[in-house]
Amino acid sequence: MCLYGASGHGKVVKQIANNLGMDVAFFFDDNPDVKLLQDTVVKHTDELNEFTEHNFLISIGNNRVRKKVTKKLPNNFIKLIDVSSSVADNAVVNNGTVIMPKVVINSDVKIGEHVIINSAAVVDHDCVIDSFVHISPNATITGNVKIGEGTHIGAGATVIPNITIGKWVTIGAGTVIIKDIPDYAVVVGNPGKIVKYNKYER
């Protein structure tokens, strides 16, 4: 398989692939400013023709950039689920998504494409997580929560049951969400309050 994204998140995803017994053949990255992993051969997308048979996963933490990069790559995306994570038999996890170490995904959860569920996060029963979402380490998404496309849930945030969070929302680290949140909002604190709105993707 090949990974697109040769920075910090890339090296963690590579380890998850290795834990599953998969080899990462090459990293791709077109960003000249990226601080590259040591001892890594990084290719550019103008060399993609040689790799159309390979499986890909995009290892970039930023949701907007991850969505943009999908348009450059062949549609051979796979999902990775770390060996230490627990995913319910009837949960649906779509391609392009990575479930990182020590995650719990409970019954009847649906997770879209190119989602990151980061280390030790919990996504409890009946949640629906749309594509390009990133749920950061140690966040707790309780039962029956809906999270819209491109939303970022910060590290250690908690969302109480039956909440709907819109698309391209940013939830700050440690925030506690007790009410529905509209599209594009940036929310911080306990209880979470909207402090501004994201300008992109409107």
Ligand SMILES: CC(=O)SCCNC(=O)CCNC(=O)[C@H](O)C(C)(C)COP(=O)(O)OP(=O)(O)OC[C@H]1O[C@@H](n2cnc3c(N)ncnc32)[C@H](O)[C@@H]1OP(=O)(O)O
């Ligand atoms: C493995 C990994 O690394 S995964 C990545 C995990 N990353 C994260 O969890 C990052 C989460 N990001 C945050 O919490 C950020 O602080 C954000 C996105 C919420 C806000 O960042 P910015 O847009 O730069 O806003 P800014 O820093 O100006 O903060 C705006 C206000 O909210 C407050 N604020 C920001 N973050 C928080 C927070 N997490 N909790 C409480 N208040 C906060 C600030 O103090 C500021 O208040 P003020 O206007 O009274 O001074």
